[in-house]
Amino acid sequence: MNQFMRIITKLSAVLLTVVFLNAPQTGISQTPYQTNQILVDSQFYSQVFNAFSLFIISHPSNGSATRINSPGARQMRYTPNPGFIGRDSVSIEVHYTVGANPNIKWYHYEIEVKESIVWINDLEIAIPANSGWHFIDLMGNDSSTSDSLQLSNISAVNRGFLEISNDSVFFKPISGFNGMGYIKYTACDEYNECGSATAHINIVDSSNVVVDGNLHLHTFRNRSVRALLPSIDYEVDEEPELGTVTPVGNTGIWEYKPIQNVTGEDSFKFQLNEEFFTTVYVTIHDIDDPNTFLVDDFIYTPKNTSVEFNVLENDLKNNINIQSFSAVTEGTLTHLGNGNFLYQPDSNFTGQANFTYRVCILGNCETARVAIFVGNLNPQNNLTYKLTTTKNRPLVINYEVPISNFMFHITQSPEFGALEVYPGIDTITIGCRDVRGNNLVVYEPNQDFVGLDEFELEYCVDGQLDCQVVKIEVEVLDLTIDSICVCIDDCVWPGDVNYDGKVDMRDLLSLGWYIGSVGISREDVDLVNWYGQSGDDWVSNQVSGENLKHADTDGDGLVSAADTFAISNFYNKVHTLLVEERYEHRDFAISLVEASSGPYYAGDLVRFYVVAGSESNPAMDLHGIAMSYNFNNTPFDFSNLHAVEYPSSWLTYDGPSLFMDKGFDNQLDFALTRMDGIGAIGFGIITEVGFIIEDDIDGFRRFPGDEEIFRVGVSLNNVTGFFAGAREYRLPETSSHFDIIIPGREMRPEFSEDLLHLFPNPAGSSDQIQLHLNGGYQIKSIELYDMKGRPIMKLDDIYSNRHHFTMDQLATGLYLIRVTTDAGPVTKKLQWIAE
Structure with missing residues (x-):
């Protein structure tokens, strides 16, 4: 496996949607936004509202919506047009009470009209650790309105092996592993209606149960959370006070559900055989209810340019009036009436300005936010763009930004092709494709030209003097696309x-x-x-x-x-x-914590934990995070720069995840994301970064009077959080440091087992086993034993602070590695996973 590219795959779960089929339904949770599915030429019924009246405020485009009114039982019925297949939407207004300040709620339905409907559901089971093959009835609780539902594919397998025999699925856990395993699968019917789900497999090993353990979980008001236990035989010893806890089958998975609308701290305790106890602490965080008739606004304007806009145009309720609005954070804001505002940014200000407005409908009030982005939305121009096209194929630059008063000028023409700018909004035809855009730029290479060409463009905004020049290099590939209509845009x-x-x-x-x-x-x-x-x-x-x-x-x-x-x-x-960055920001702590012990010598392994959130300000609803790890102004080089997902990361504690890292030029980019569409809440370690100090530090000698220790700065930059709802925010950057001992100093740190690093662990057939000894000490020999103490391998005369070897011929299991150093022996346990 490439040392700079590691992908750890766990599996995704699928959020279930509420489905109504051809009949009135009652007792459904009354959430303000719902996605529903019905069959073609059937009808959809909303939940029954115990209300005074119901009004349809937004009618469907491809059908009709009618009210079904009985005293105390109000309902909406949607009927699609005959034969219609696709998506439609309806919005309703429900008055629960009457009087001067009635209780009013708004509900919005997206309705998918389909030829068939499939229900693909998650599965939870438990199997013993270190066991053999288990039949997994993946589709045992899946169904379809047609009779042709079949397993389409297995997307991935985590923490085990999979075999399919005669359409039956068998799973075998990795030897020595206990915890959650996953099988991700997709099923489809004859109408190509598909759904995906995940089998959550609790691989339990009661021999690894601790006597007195703790779990710390976080959730939102009205959201359940799961506790994952290492045995199916746990029983509740102490009940929670602010909710209920129930088993998810006989799986060792327990679900805690807080009381409706409660927040605060709760706890409950499990016991196993009156000897082992696990206490679960749950923090229930408050969360703002979503707006039901106001929608946030995002406005863009160039630098030093005023902008007029209406904040009510995108709201879900018509004929409303603004009750109040806040002061804008930057610039000058004027309310022109009827939801129209005029914003004038301060001179030369660029960035984001914000204000809020409030609307009340008969005492039912909501507040929406308006974000105004001020800037020219210049193309990034810190490097030359390296674009590609294929032989005899035009390259179209369609610069799509939310302002229109910009233009491109050609400042350097290409040598081996033609370059043209189409000013304003235009539709052009290239081959058999129509392309529409604003100030389209088209580069057309000469006939049969292959190779590199280059040109320059100047980007300007009307009335602005600070135009930006971008340099573009185009590689024309020696490829001919065998298509009548090649893709252009x-x-x-x-x-x-x-x-x-x-x-x-x-x-x-x-x-x-x-x-x-x-x-x-x-x-x-x-x-x-x-x-x-x-x-x-x-x-x-x-x-x-x-x-x-x-x-x-x-x-x-x-x-x-x-x-x-x-x-x-x-x-x-x-x-x-690429447009210049214009992220919104969220403010919770990101920090680097040294995981290994310094100061360090040439050849030492350095490790840092990446910590997200804090106890006083936890990360809320985080689905994924990406960042860059950089060294700051150091004369030294580093090798084996890598990152890994932390095994017990709070971000992925109860859900499948995906991890990737990519290293280059003393920089490491990496990202960790869940795959279940559910945001996590918490704080603590999420990933680990490691690297080795290159041996050529020996050429960097200390002279009399010099410091014995050189301090190296490190930082996390471009930190991006991906939150539930698919919204991205820029998060705070952070920095730290570590100390390198300059050669010439004789004293070494006191020897301890922590100076020896064994990785990866667990390891698999594509991995080399790496041993790294810090502190200036050396490895003399390595011995490998099985768990019964039988010798398997011995490597002598190493005399280095690092060594690697393979175990390709060995079976899956646990092994002991005894390392003899110049300061004494150290023994480590290794989990090996053979293919």
């Missing part, structure tokens, strides 16, 4: 999952959110050469508005962990101009 660039123009760790965060989605597969997929590839749009879009087809990087019609290959292979590639 909105192409799939494998790896650019979020379709922002660049392949980076943020694409892994988006991939984790959409894992399990299915759509139309692509033909002629190329994961070797970087160019835009044709792909039909999928039915669904990402939350950002980009089509979901971009998440399927390998073109197989399924968003899966396999799509990480293209992110790795095309990492840092770009295919268009």
Whole structure:
């Protein structure tokens, strides 16, 4: 496995939607936003409201909505147009009481009308650790309105092995492992309606139960949370006070459900055989209820340019009036009436300004936020853009930004092609494709030209003097696309999952959110050469508005962990101009904590923990996080720069995850994301970063009067959080340091077992076993034993502070490694997983 690229895959779970079929329903949770499915030519019924009146405030586009009114039992019925298949929506207003200040609620329904409906449900089971093959009835509780539901594929397997025989699925846990394993699968019917789910497999080993253990869990008001126990035989010893705890089958998985609307601290205790106890502490955090008729606004304006906008246009209720609004954080704000505002930024200010407005409808009030981004949205120009196209194929730069008064000027023409700018909003035809955009730039290479070409563009905003020059280098690949209509715009660039123009760790965060989605597969997929590839749009879009087809990087019609290959292979590639960053910010602590003990010598292994959140300010609803680890102004070089997911990370404690790292030039980019669409709450260690100080530090000698220790600064930059709801925020950067002992100092730290590092552990057949001894000490010999003490291997005369070896011929299991050093012996336990 490439030392700079490690992918740890766990499996995704699928959020279930409420489904109503052809009959009135009661007792359904009255959430303000619902997604529902019905069959073609059938009807949808809302839940029954014990209310005074019900009004339809937004009618469907492809059907009709009617009220069903009985005293104290109000309901909405949706009827799609005959033969209609697709998505429709309805919004209603429910008056629970009457009078001067009635209790009013608003509900919004998205209705998917389909030829068939599938129900694919998660599965929870328990199996013993160190056991053999187990039959897993993956689809035992799955169903479809048709009779043709079949297992389509297995997306991934975690913490075990899988075999399929005669359509039966068998799972075998990894030897020596206890904890959660997963099987991710997709099932489809004859109408190509598909769904994905996860088998959660608790691999239990009662011999590893601690006498008195603790679990610390966090959840939101009205959200359940699971406690995962290492035995199926635990019983509740002390009940919680603020909720209930119930077993999820006989699996060792227990679900805690807080009382409706309660917040605070709760605890409960489990016991096993009156000897082992586990206490679970739960913090129930408050959370703002979502707005039901007001929608936040995002406004963009160039620097030194006023902007007029209406905040009510996108709200879900018509004919409303603003009750009040706050002062804007930067600049000058004027209310013109009827929801219209005029904003004037301060002179030369760039950044984000915010204010809120409040609307009350008969005493039912909501507050919405308005974020105003001030700036010219310049293309990033710190480096030369390296774009690609194929032979005889035009390259279109469609710079899509939420301002329109910009333009491009050609400041340097290409040598081996033609360059043209189409000013203003225009639709042009290239071959048999129409492309629409604002100030489109088209580069067309000369006939049959292959190689490098370059040109320069100047980006200007009307009335602004500080134009930006961008340098663009185009590589024309010696490839001829065998297609009547080659893709020109909105192409799939494998790896650019979020379709922002660049392949980076943020694409892994988006991939984790959409894992399990299915759509139309692509033909002629190329994961070797970087160019835009044709792909039909999928039915669904990402939350950002980009089509979901971009998440399927390998073109197989399924968003899966396999799509990480293209992110790795095309990492840092770009295919268009990149807009300057304009993230919103969230403010919880990100910190680096030294995990190994310094000061360090040449050849030592250094480790840092990455900690997210704090006890006083935990991270809320976090789904994934990406960042860059950098060294600051150091004369030294470092090798084996890598990161790993922390085994007991709070971010992925109860859910499947995906991890990736990519290192280059003394920088390490890495990301960790869940794959179940559920945000986590908590604080503590999430990942670990490690590297080795290069031996050439010996050329950096201390002279009389010099300090004996050189302090090296490290930092985490470009920290991006991906939160539930698919919203990205920039998080605070952080820094730390470690100390290197300059050669010439004789004193070594006192020897301890902690100076010896064994990794990876667990290790598999594709891994080399690495031993690293810090502190200036040396490894003399290595001995390998099985758990019965029988010798297997011995390596003598090493006399180095590091060594690696393989165990490819050995069976899965636990092994003992005895390392003799120049300061004495050290024994470590290793878990080996053979293929």
